[in-house]
Amino acid sequence: MESANLNKEIASCVKAAVRVRPLSKNEEHDLCQTCVDVQRTTNEIILANSTAFTFDHVFLSETIQEDVYRECVYDMIEGCFQGYSASILAYGQTGSGKTFTMGSGIEYNDPSKEGILPRAIMHIFQRCASYEREAESNGIDLSKCVVSCQFIEIYNENIYDLFNKENIDFRSQKNSDKHVVFENSNGEIAVTNITTRFVTTAQETLDCLKEGALSRTTASTRMNSVSSRSHAIFTVNLQFERVVSSVTTPTANIREQIRAKIHFVDLAGSESLKRTGATGQRAKEGISINSGLLVLGNVISILGDPMKKGAHVPYRDSKLTRLLQDSLGGNSRTLMIACISPVDRDFSETKSTLNYAQRARNIRNRVKVNQDKHSRQIIQLQMEIERLRALVDKNERLPTVEYDQANNSALNQELERIRSYIYTIQRSINETNTVSQTLKQNLETVRDHRQMNDTTFDYDQALNQCLIRSDEIQCRLSRMIDVSNVLRKRSPLSCRRKSRLTSK
Numbered sequence: 443m444e445s446a447n448l449n450k451e452i453a454s455c456v457k458a459a460v461r462v463r464p465l466s467k468n469e470e471h472d473l474c475q476t477c478v479d480v481q482r483t484t485n486e487i488i489l490a491n492s493t494a495f496t497f498d499h500v501f502l503s504e505t506i507q508e509d510v511y512r513e514c515v516y517d518m519i520e521g522c523f524q525g526y527s528a529s530i531l532a533y534g535q536t537g538s539g540k541t542f543t544m545g546s547g548i549e550y551n552d553p554s555k556e557g558i559l560p561r562a563i564m565h566i567f568q569r570c571a572s573y574e575r576e577a578e579s580n581g582i583d584l585s586k587c588v589v590s591c592q593f594i595e596i597y598n599e600n601i602y603d604l605f606n607k608e609n610i611d612f613r614s615q616k617n618s619d620k621h622v623v624f625e626n627s628n629g630e631i632a633v634t635n636i637t638t639r640f641v642t643t644a645q646e647t648l649d650c651l652k653e654g655a656l657s658r659t660t661a662s663t664r665m666n667s668v669s670s671r672s673h674a675i676f677t678v679n680l681q682f683e684r685v686v687s688s689v690t691t692p693t694a695n696i697r698e699q700i701r702a703k704i705h706f707v708d709l710a711g712s713e714s715l716k717r718t719g720a721t722g723q724r725a726k727e728g729i730s731i732n733s734g735l736l737v738l739g740n741v742i743s744i745l746g747d748p749m750k751k752g753a754h755v756p757y758r759d760s761k762l763t764r765l766l767q768d769s770l771g772g773n774s775r776t777l778m779i780a781c782i783s784p785v786d787r788d789f790s791e792t793k794s795t796l797n798y799a800q801r802a803r804n805i806r807n808r809v810k811v812n813q814d815k816h817s818r819q820i821i822q823l824q825m826e827i828e829r830l831r832a833l834v835d836k837n838e839r840l841p842t843v844e845y846d847q848a849n850n851s852a853l854n855q856e857l858e859r860i861r862s863y864i865y866t867i868q869r870s871i872n873e874t875n876t877v878s879q880t881l882k883q884n885l886e887t888v889r890d891h892r893q894m895n896d897t898t899f900d901y902d903q904a905l906n907q908c909l910i911r912s913d914e915i916q917c918r919l920s921r922m923i924d925v926s927n928v929l930r931k932r933s934p935l936s937c938r939r940k941s942r943l944t945s946k
Contacts, residue, residue: 456776456805459499459514460487460796462784463539474785478792487782487796490789495796498803503784506554510543510779511561518775519565522680522702523573525811529705529769530558533798534781535791536711543781544708546655546676558779559676559706560648566678566704567644573682584697587682590640591647593654594621594633596761597672598730604654604674605637623764628812630703631767638679651676671727673734673762676706696828699814705769709735709762712791734762739798745771746804770802773809778802 462478479488480502487495499514518528532540545557570587577584593604601621620635641647658674680702710731737760744750757767769776780799782792 451808451810454775454807454809456770456778456802456807457498457514458778458780458799458803459501459510460495460497460780460782460799461501461505461510461539461543462487462503462782463542464503465784466537469785474787476784477786477789478782478784489793489796490786493793495800497780497799507543507545507557507561508554511558514777514779515558515562516565518777519562519569519704521775522566522704523569523682525700525702525813526809527703527705527768527774527812529707529766529774529776530562531705531707531709531766531769531776531778532781533709533778534711534795535783535788538711538781538783538795540711540779540781541708543779544706546651546674546706546708559651562704562706563647563651563678564644566680567647570682577685582685584683584685587680588640589642589647589681590638590679591650592636592638592677592679593650594636594675594677594765595658595672596675596734596765598727599734599761601633601761603636604657605639605650607657623761630773631765633765647678671710671731673710673731674708675765676708678704678706680704701812701814703768703774703812705766705774707766707769709738712794734760737763738766741766741770742798742802742805746801748804769807770805771807773812774807775809776805776807 462480465474465476477490479491480486480500481488482500482502485497485500487497487500489495501510515530518530522528530544532544534540541557542555543557545559545561566589570589574584574586595602595604601623603621622634624632624634626632639650641650654674654676658672682700683697684700686696686698712732712735737756740759741755741757741763744753744755755771757763763770768774778799780795782788782795784792
């Protein structure tokens with residue numbers, strides 16, 4: 443049973459991982475030299491034996507897909523079942539292995555080659571099944587987990603629905619205009635008119651992924667025979683019910699609806715038009731890709747620079763950064779996987795990618811449990827009801843007669859002590875008043891002697907002594923009066939009122 447978490451925010455830095463791809467056959471044929479050294483023990487990438495970059499995770503070219511998933515992504519998916527959203531971004535130059543790592547573009551017959559996305563999908567449904575079995579074994583009747591997915595593409599700064607065949611077959615400005623990015627009532631970034639597929643099994647979800655991936659825009663360039671010409675975002679929405687306990691009543695069964703959203707983002711590769719040999723439409727696509735990535739770099743630079751805290755973040759400068767607003771600086775646990783080439787001829791692109799990823803590590807997101815708004819209000823009311831019910835039960839169990847008798851006896855003793863103290867103070871006040879009157883009479887006598895010019899009496903000295911003594915008496919009298927007033931406020935009536943309030 444979970445403890446109720448009423449929308450508490452937790453700071454979470456963006457995690458950055460770097461994966462080095464192996465040399466391609468063409469690179470081996472051309473006898474290309476490597477310029478990247480991976481230090482797994484210190485999580486460092488050393489570039490050209492000079493510049494060192496430190497990350498949260500680093501992976502050699504021979505690292506298998508399962509190890510990447512286990513080390514980087516597994517805990518993020520587990521966190522979704524606590525109500526925390528997650529984002530996984532694959533970033534790097536074209537041909538650096540982003541789509542292979544993400545597993546969003548090609549279907550492999552070898553399960554060991556499956557990327558992050560298919561592994562995460564299977565993980566989600568396995569976790570849903572175990573979650574429901576655990577609730578059933580504990581005798582808790584919970585509604586089943588609800589899973590849905592969406593798949594969109596950003597191509598030439600236009601948004602397309604990869605589940606809508608008509609939308610894809612005729613990529614046009616008119617079709618793109620149907621999809622507007624906006625902020626919904628939960629404060630999350632969403633897109634209008636996007637198809638949502640509700641799925642009940644991992645295979646059904648994988649079929650949706652395959653369908654959308656086949657519709658994605660790709661083309662052949664000099665650097666990559668199957669180059670992605672668009673950014674793709676596959677989103678899994680998870681909704682489930684859980685039982686929570688409050689601090690005041692740990693045994694109370696309070697139900698709440700929890701949501702989590704997982705973005706899998708396969709970014710198009712940054713590229714040099716000269717090196718890709720792109721012309722015409724391919725060149726236009728390359729310019730659009732680089733423009734979106736440039737804005738992404740600006741957003742990362744501002745969010746990752748402590749000196750620019752509070753500065754304007756240009757999320758709206760591109761569709762890509764607007765859609766990633768929750769992932770970068772918002773309510774999401776985020777992982778950026780930077781995929782790099784090890785060869786020296788890609789030195790410039792590799793260094794740029796490493797700089798991006800290192801700056802991203804400085805971004806602090808504000809994550810919180812995604813509770814349903816109405817569910818959260820119901821929980822607050824239920825917790826208040828349980829707290830009041832506990833207070834009523836406690837008061838009903840009190841032995842009121844014995845409690846009142848013991849309390850009255852203690853109050854009577856305290857009252858007698860206060861009365862005795864007041865009597866002592868009053869007597870001191872009377873004595874002080876008598877002394878004060880005597881001093882005043884002496885003062886008048888001194889004044890009379892001065893008027894008679896009696897030289898045998900030291901008038902000034904006597905007068906000063908009398909004045910000093912009178913001031914001391916007045917101060918003492920004032921203090922005693924203050925104490926007396928305070929004690930009088932603690933009258934038997936007020937004591938009885940206090941005892942009644944305490945007993946209640």
